Amino acid sequence: MNAPIRQTSTLAVVSLVFGILGWTLLPFLGSLVAVVCGHMARGEIRRAQGNLEGDGMAVAGLVLGYIVIGLSLLAVLAAILFFGGLAALIGLAGMNGSF
Known part of the structure; x- marks a missing residue:
């Protein structure tokens, strides 16, 4: 009748x-x-x-973390492409003398 008390992993809580x-x-x-x-x-x-116990909390922390890292990488890539394209347009306009 006495079920052992399971502790929650502290690392899982920290991850979440x-x-x-x-x-x-x-x-x-x-x-x-x-x-x-x-x-x-x-x-x-x-x-x-x-x-x-706490595997669900650990997985939730992993999912949240990976999503933000992925979105951050996409934002950096978008900024590089935008400003790189802008620099290319300015460079081309300067070469044609229409700046």
């Missing part, structure tokens, strides 16, 4: 918290922490053989 912070206060840094802690938490939970 920093995954949320990655969307609000610490955009890139929080996401990196969420991804690293999420992977560490999942490994810790697997090695505990049923004595730890």
Whole structure:
């Protein structure tokens, strides 16, 4: 009748918290922490053989972190393409003497 009390992985909680912070206060840094802690938490939970819980929180932190990192990379790529194209247009206009 007495079921053993399972603890929640601290790393899973940290991953989820920093995954949320990655969307609000610490955009890139929080996401990196969420991804690293999420992977560490999942490994810790697997090695505990049923004595730890929190895999869902770790996965949520991983998903939030990876989404923000992906969107950040897309934003940097878009900025490079935009400003690179703008510089090319200015360069071409300067070469034609119509600037």
